[in-house]
Amino acid sequence: MIRIVNLYKSFGSNHVLRGVDLEIRKGETMVIIGRSGEGKSVLLKTIVKLLEPDHGEIWFGGKNITAAGEKEKEAYLRRFGVLFQGAALFDSLSVEENVSFGLRRMKNLPEKEIARIVRERLAMVGLRDIEGKYPSELSGGMKKRVALARAIAMDPEVILYDEPTTGVDPIMADAINDLILDMKKKLSLTSVAVTHDMVSAYKIADRMAMLHEGRIVGMGTPAQIKKSRNPLIRQFISGSAQGPIRLV
Ligand SMILES: Nc1ncnc2c1ncn2[C@@H]1O[C@H](COP(=O)(O)OP(=O)(O)OP(=O)(O)O)[C@@H](O)[C@H]1O
Ligand SMILES: [Mg+2]
Known part of the structure; x- marks a missing residue:
């Protein structure tokens, strides 16, 4: 490929x-x-x-x-979807804005649909109800997972x-490995x-x-x-x- x-x-x-x-x-x-x-x-x-x-x-x-x-x-x-080294979230944007960043720029989708996709992708990486939070309020492992949700938001x-x-700690690392296998x-x-x-x-x-x-x-x-x-x-x-x- x-x-x-x-x-x-x-x-x-x-x-x-x-x-x-x-x-x-x-x-x-x-x-x-x-x-x-x-x-x-x-x-x-x-x-x-x-x-x-x-x-x-x-x-x-x-x-x-x-x-x-x-x-x-x-x-x-x-x-392509990319998970950059160290998550590389936009600090001044909320989780919702981070995950939907590409969607908003590339696709003409209604707000409701964007919110649905963001919720669905966050659920896929095991996160919920954190759309309004900012990266500084998240742990390292959560940041990685938000970055993963962002990477898969556009159906790459x-x-x-x-x-x-x-x-991230070994247990979180293993959870991320499982996510990678699961998303594949x-x-x-x-x-x-x-x-x-x-x-x-x-x-x-x-x-x-x-x-x-x-x-x-x-x-x-x-x-x-x-x-x-x-x-x-x-x-x-x-x-x-x-x-x-x-x-x-
Ligand atoms: N934009 C850039 N301008 C100048 N040098 C760069 C640039 N990006 C990377 N380099 C250099 O290229 C080399 C490889 O960097 P790279 O970030 O790819 O390493 P890496 O294998 O990913 O390392 P790590 O495991 O630490 O992330 C380094 O010497 C780095 O300084
Ligand atoms: Mg590197």
Whole structure:
């Protein structure tokens, strides 16, 4: 469904993506693992065109979207929902306004219908009667779930999760993993999730890929990754300071 071909992205002399090749199949959850600062968020942002790659292509359903015009780009982006790292809610907007943000901008819907969708999506992530609250009044886990409700508000086909479980307690993290699995089933989503939480990665992934020094260095099902002989993968999944990955 999404094919990333030889993608490069640098910021000045910081060469972040150096030839990323990755295919995401329809209906699967692809988890991208890798150390902090390896470019996982940059990769997600290039998929939704918040960043332009320097070189390479992103194909979606047979179309090269890196070469798409404005109209095509808009239609393409409508098919995505994104959960940004750290939830990234608008602080000055209520929960209702946050969740309905895209709906109000993109679709001409009556207020009643918007309220219904917001209520329904909040219920899907296990929240109710918090429409009037502001992000500062919510816990970290609630913020993540509101951000999830916002990401699914527009019925996306593809959802991108950037660190969905980071910074919440293990029980909340597991609840978020369950939500991700549940939404995949209910909404037939194709997902790309970025994380360094290996418990979450193993639970939600159909396949996993490791990003290291700007490239995908290994890929497979959770079972294959667990058994991998690749020393980079071994070191990462065991969380060891010893191995081929240097700390600085
Ligand atoms: N807009 C930007 N301008 C300049 N440099 C950037 C920009 N966005 C990211 N970078 C740089 O790109 C590199 C990769 O950043 P990125 O946020 O993708 O890392 P990450 O793998 O998501 O890390 P983490 O796990 O900590 O979230 C970093 O060196 C970062 O400083
Ligand atoms: Mg990141």
